[in-house]
Amino acid sequence: MDMYQNILVVIDPTTNEQKAFKRAIDLASRIQTAVPDMSVNITAFFSIFDFSYEMTTILSSGERDNMRQMVIDEKQQWLDDVISVNSLQVNNTSANMSQISITSEVVWHNRPYEAIINKIINDKYGLVIKGTHQHDKFKSVVFTPTDWHLLRKCPCPVLLVKEHDWPEQGNILAALNVGSDEAEHLSLNDKITKQAKNIAWLTNANVHLVNSYPGTPVNIAIEIPEFDASEYNSAMQAHHKEAMNKHAENFDIALSNTHVEEGLPEAVIEAVASKIDAELVILGTIGRTGISAALIGNTAEHVIDQLNCDVLALKPEGYISPMAAT
Incomplete structure (x- = not known):
């Protein structure tokens, strides 16, 4: 529960309606109750x-500093x-606010994501909450949104908030990669499931697990006529279901709440989230840099645009932000 003790909320300066801040208060009040x-x-x-x-060259550096401070002070009052x-x-919704402290800060910085991550690193926040929305697909590739930078470089969990409510007896969907034996994936699966159970306990929700597996590679089916695609699919499905069942049993999650389906992760996660009307999807994200980050992104980034609910993105244990050394 430590990640919820120090929360940074990214404010949207274009509106008075702050869904990320309200989500933070709601989450904190549930913690206070529990x-x-x-x-x-x-x-x-x-x-x-x-x-x-x-660019105001006629002013001295001191005068520019004073002008910037006036703008900051005005925004701070807002x-x-x-x-x-x-x-x-x-x-007014009877939230428990007895041990919730709220502070605020406005800074002057030309790159919002850098300001956010620097603040997180310097003051050791356990969770960052930010409102998000549907991104234009073309612009998301050419002009990377702050959301994407946070997913790749933020050292702590990132909760991206949309408009979906968190009702009593709602559903939380944990997106896993149970088909891999890699230690990093296994550890991340455990981390995702633990957080799903923590939040479900706080919000009186149900935990569902989802995992996708790839279909028959088309090139193999074409190049090797004797290749049995049906047998391959059956074996792949059985492998992932067995791994999923074992993981669910380890965390005392009903097998009826597990979903193992063929397809791309982003398509399967979105379909299952829609089917169960999930209020929150929790998944892992591994930071990327260079061309692969700009052109491909990762599962978390593809999923966020498709979902109509909140997304909590977790990094692997031991992850160090590339900005930590700058």
Whole structure:
């Protein structure tokens, strides 16, 4: 539960309606109810930047600093007002706020994701919560959104919030890779499932597990006439189901709540999430750099655009952000 004690909420400066902040308050109040002695710290944070202030050559550096500070102070007042209004709205739902502390900060930075990750690294946040939305597919490749940078480089779990409610007796979907024997994947499967159970306990929800497996490689079926595609598919399905059943039993999850289906991970996860009306999908993401990150992305990034619910992305144990050394 330690990851929930120090939460950074990324504020959307374009609106007064802050779904990420409300989700943080809701989550913190559920923690307070379940673990009364546990305190939760929430920091509302965003960065601003106006290039015109940097290009004002007729002003001295001190005058530019003063102008930037005036903008920061103005945004800080707006942020404090927004926090007050959104906190009041949550309080009206009888949320438990007894040990929840809320602070706010506005910084001047030209790259929002760098400001966010620097803040996380410096102040050791356990979770970052940010609102998200459907991205334009073309722009998502050419102009990488802050969400994608956070998924690749953020050292702590990232909760991306959409509009879906978290109802009582809702469904949480943990996306696994049970077909692999690699230690990193096995460890990440355990981490994802543990967090799913933790959140399900806090929110009185049900945990479902999903795993995809690849279909018959088309090139093999064409090049080797005697290749039995049906037998291959049956063997692949049996292997993944056996691994899934073993994993579910280890975590005391009903086999009726497991889903093993053929297809691409992003397609299978989206289909199962839609079928069970999941409020949250939890999955693992491994940071990528270079051409593969720009053109391909990873499962988490593909899934986020397709889902209509929140997504919690976890890194493998021992992950170190590439920004930690900068």
